[in-house]
Amino acid sequence: MQLQRSGVAGTTARERGSSSRVALRCGVNGNAPRVVVSAAHAAPDNARAPGQPGRPCVRASATKTPYPPPTRPLKTDAPTDVEYDAVIVGAGMGGLATAARLVAKGAKVVVLEKYLIPGGSAGHFKREGYTFDVGSSMMFGMGHDGTTNLITRCLQTVNRKLETVPDPTQVVYHLPKSKQFPDGLTVAVWRKYEEFIAELTARFPHEKEGIRQFYDTCWRIFDSLNVLDLKSLEEIRYLLGEFVKHPGACLTLASFLPVNTGDLARKYMKDPELLKFIDIECFIWSTVVSDMTPLINAGMVFCDRHFGGINYPIGGVGRIGEELAAGIEDFGGHIVYKANVKEIVLEQQADGSEKATAVKLADGRVYRGKAIISNATRWDTFETMIGKEKLPKGEQLFRKRYKKSPSFLSCHIGVKAEVLAHEKDCHHIVLEDWDKMDQAGGVIFVSMPSILDPSLAPEGRHIVHAFTPDWIENYQGLSTEEYEAKKQAAADDLCRRLEEVLIPGLREAITYREVGTPRTHRRYLNREDGTYGPIPSRRPFGMLSMPFNSTEVPGLYCVGDSAFPGQGVNAVVFSGFGCAHRVLVDLGMEPAWPAADKLYGKALAAIRDSS
Ligand SMILES: NC(=O)c1ccc[n+]([C@@H]2O[C@H](COP(=O)([O-])OP(=O)(O)OC[C@H]3O[C@@H](n4cnc5c(N)ncnc54)[C@H](O)[C@@H]3O)[C@@H](O)[C@H]2O)c1
Ligand SMILES: CC(C)=CCC/C(C)=C/C=C/C(C)=C/C=C/C(C)=C/C=C/C=C(C)/C=C/C=C(C)/C=C/C=C(\C)CCC=C(C)C
Structure with missing residues (x-):
């Protein structure tokens, strides 16, 4: 059910802020003044209940972990003498979401995961009393209303739920100094839409109308998505x-399918610095600027954050994968860890075509399935597990249109709590030079999830997770000593920059630091070059260039960030919903119109090929 609007176009009654309460205060480190809700924001943490204006009351309720991590031992085996309805390669969020939807419909499923934990890049790991999220700690799709709260709904599919803490801001931007903003541009994206609009408008008063029209159009998209099943x-x-x-x-959605975010931004706004702000609004989740970012994705991200969708799962992001995995097993599905799939087996059919019928592990075990679903990237799926020589035409086209995004240099840091004593916002973006936005090391992403959930760090400590885009080439061809020295030097530089802009005293306060490079991402997530996912190599035709779940290889499906709609946990969970539905239809477990479906499939492929 769609929430009632109450007077302000494009906002929901629940998360709409009141601009009458807006006042000015100094930004972090005394930078440009920051517009915030007056008394409410200045009050101590526990002064308000979650969902009310200002910061949520999180500390008191977040000191315990209400759902203990699953105690059942991880399985490294499942029967190989049966034919599964679906064999899924990878227990990332895309693979788990597909499995959850399939087992809930009675399908016989096995998930094969190379590593030791569920969740892939949305997993977590523990060190010296800290629980570190592998990837970003910003979780969309964890709200309670509408239909786009796909993580919540996915958990419900297998009768699971997680306690969460609302993020008071999606992110606080600390952007470069300029003539217009001699102290730098600081903007907080408040949970309440009106508060964010007021803050941005205070920075760019001459663009008041344009700002409103741009973000309100995003709400039209979000509201349209948020009623669909x-x-x-x-x-x-x-x-x-x-x-x-x-x-x-x-x-409405059909009309926005071919549109990119930059097109809409330029329609309503002229100030070059505001347009750069829209670029970074996109870059921080799509790793490309607004001209390369499909508008429908921006509609999801720019509104879910105000609709109540960004909530942190208590116990860590990895709790989502753990609960999903446990739920899938409760429904009779198998998850096999330490299962390294080396080959997708293609068998010749009576008509001469080849069909994916099984997968082979590095240790020789073979799992047969009516459907084979890969949660690995398209590069790993087609070039490593099938073979470059068999690359279908559509995949060749995909490689022309999309390239691998950079990976990240990540620092997982434990700090003395005093150094964050005045910090209230979990996520920050730091950029010192606009020209470096899309360069390696340009944008620094910072999350401090223990501000929302103190159970993640030992008493008297906090977590700082800082990461920045980086390329695998920067870490190849080095001796072990050179590699170690290079990554420590890169991490030292990141900490120095953070100390200058965001966390004074950071380096002195560090008690633990673990550094990951693109090589680490490749090794532990099995993603070619450690890539974060595909990015367009030229202006995309909105969302229409991205492939859906079925592939040109009969019996083979892709799920995850290499499939529509792309990167993001909520996005790959959506791709899991789509993949499971497509597979159920193909297996005859959901009603369908096969003849019409075939024609429609051909039409979609033609649109994609010509776009
Ligand atoms: N806050 C956030 O929004 C956030 C946080 C973390 C991750 N993410 C998103 O998650 C997306 C990735 O999710 P995903 O589900 O597509 O992929 P993923 O990389 O997270 O998971 C893929 C899984 O498949 C496994 N795998 C790969 N090849 C295998 C093989 N040959 N055999 C067995 N297992 C294999 C990997 O070990 C991994 O666990 C990224 O685009 C990123 O945007 C977002
Ligand atoms: C014909 C046809 C085909 C059609 C017709 C029409 C229609 C109906 C249409 C429809 C459509 C749809 C449904 C669509 C859908 C879509 C979706 C769901 C999408 C989603 C999306 C999502 C996303 C993109 C998300 C993302 C996120 C992310 C990536 C995040 C990230 C984050 C990070 C990295 C963090 C940062 C950090 C800091 C700041 C620290």
Whole structure:
């Protein structure tokens, strides 16, 4: 059910802020003044309940971990003498979401994971009393209303739930000094839409109308998505059903499918610095600027944060994967760890075509399935597990249109709590020079999740997770000593910059530091070059260039950030919802119109090929 609007276009009643309460105060480190809700924001943490204006009351409720990590031992085996409905390669969030939706419909499923934990890049690891999130700690899709809260809904699919803490801000930007902003541009993206709009408008008063029109258009997209029963867009019976139930929403989305965010931004705004701000609003999650970012994705991100979707799971981001994995097993699914899939087996069919029918592990075990689903990147799936010589035409086209995004240099840091004594916001972005935005080491991403959930760090300590885009080439061809020295030097530099802009006294306060490079990401996540995912190599045709779940290899499906709609946990969970639906239809476990489906599939491929 859509929430009632109350007077302010494009906002929900629940998360809408009141601009009448807006006042000015100094930004972090005394930078440009920052507009915040007056008394409410200045009050101590526990002064308000979550969901009320200002910062949430998190500390008191967050000192315990309400759902203890699963105690059941990780399994390294599952029967090989059966044919599964689906064999899934990888227990990242894309693979787990697909498995959850499939087992809930009674499908026989095995998930094969190379590593030791579920969740992939959204997993977590423990060191010296700290629980560190592998990737970013900013979780969209964890709200309670609408249909886009896909993580919450995915957990519900297998009867699981997690206690969460609302993030008071999505992020605080600390952007370069300029003529217009001699002290730097500081903008906080408040949970309440009106508060964020007021803050941005205070920075760019001459763009008041444009700012409103731009973000309100994003709400049109979000509100349209948020009523649909989100499933596979490559299944015609379902899609027509949604058009009949929600014609306005579907037509709105169809009209925005080919549009990129930069197009909309320039339609409404002129100030070059504001347009750069929109670029970084996109860059921090898509790793490309607004011209390369599909508008529908921006609609999701720019509104879910105000709709109540960004919430931190108590106990760490990895709790999501742990609960999903436990739920999948409760429903009879198998998850096999230390299962390194080396080959997707193709078998010749009577008509001469080849079909994916099984996978082979490094240790020789073979798992057979009616559907083979890969949660690995498209590069790893087609070039490593099938073979470059068999690259289908559509995959060749994909490689022309998309390239690998950079990976990250990550510092997982434990600090003395005093150094963050006045910090209230979990996520920050630091950029000192606009020209360096899309360069390695340019943007620093910082999350301090123990501010939201103190159970993540030992008493008297906090976590600082700082990361910045980096390329694997920078760490190759080095001796062990050179590699170690290079990564420590890069981490030292990151900490020095953070100390200058965001956390005075940081280096003195460090009690633990672990550094990961693109090589680490490649090794532990099995992602070619440690990439964060595909990014367009030229201006995309909005969302229409991105492939859905089925592939040109019969029996083989892709899920995760190499499939529509791309990067992001909520995005890959959506791709899991779509993948499971497509597979259920193909296995005859969901009603379908096969003939119409075939024609529609061809039309979609033609649109993609020509876009
Ligand atoms: N805050 C955030 O928004 C956030 C945080 C973390 C991750 N992410 C997103 O998650 C996305 C990735 O999710 P995903 O599900 O697509 O992938 P993933 O990389 O997270 O998971 C893939 C899993 O497959 C496994 N795997 C790969 N090859 C294998 C093989 N040959 N055999 C067995 N297992 C294999 C890996 O070990 C990994 O666990 C990224 O795009 C990123 O945006 C976002
Ligand atoms: C014909 C056809 C096909 C159609 C028709 C029409 C229609 C109906 C349409 C529809 C559509 C749809 C449904 C779509 C959907 C979409 C979606 C769901 C999307 C989603 C998205 C999401 C996203 C993108 C997300 C993302 C996120 C991310 C990436 C995040 C990240 C983060 C980070 C990195 C962090 C940062 C940090 C700091 C700041 C520290």
